[in-house]
């Protein structure tokens with residue numbers, strides 16, 4: 001478990017976004033240890049799983065007009081994409097590759113994300129020799145919890161996420177009765193262990209919950225970098 005020290009929540013104004021202010025947790029985390037040479041999982045979709053992308057087409061997604069399919073993978077274009085089918089608690093497998101050609105740094109290098117219910121992000125980033133705030137690096141629950149370890153492979157190499165997400169529950173008055181939880185493996189290594197989310201993973205606000213439907217689309221983020229994805233399947237978890 002990473003030790004942490006609460007310093008102070010802070011607002012930092014980004015000069016390139018007039019009027020917009022970024023929120024950062026202010027938590028000083030220990031640097032997640034780096035583990036080299038991990039191996040991605042390439043599990044095929046089990047029987048009964050919902051195949052979201054089998055290398056052929058983007059028919060399971062909305063907003064994918066500017067994304068492209070080639071050689072069995074899809075590549076992010078302008079605009080995030082969302083699944084046509086909504087999901088609540090689920091288990092997902094996907095494989096991703098950050099661009100082989102390194103451009104940008106920090107949050108600008110190989111950024112995407114798996115965003116459950118369009119609200120709860122497990123970060124995708126090229127965190128191979130690319131430092132950023134630890135609760136924003138690859139495998140973080142964005143701005144809430146760093147990965148337990150940095151298992152990123154070099155840019156351009158295929159990596160895997162196997163993620164179990166338990167959806168939050170709200171009562172009839174909209175009050176949170178159970179927080180969301182996430183367990184995630186990157187390249188077969190545990191990086192999030194039943195982490196209890198504090199709410200939406202915003203860029204500009206501290207996390208908070210707002211009541212929402214029991215099922216919502218899954219979003220794959222466009223953050224301006226040509227991330228590739230392949231072999232995406234999902235299993236709903238009945239609770």
Ligand code: MG
Nearest residue numbers: 111112113124
């Ligand atoms: Mg992201």
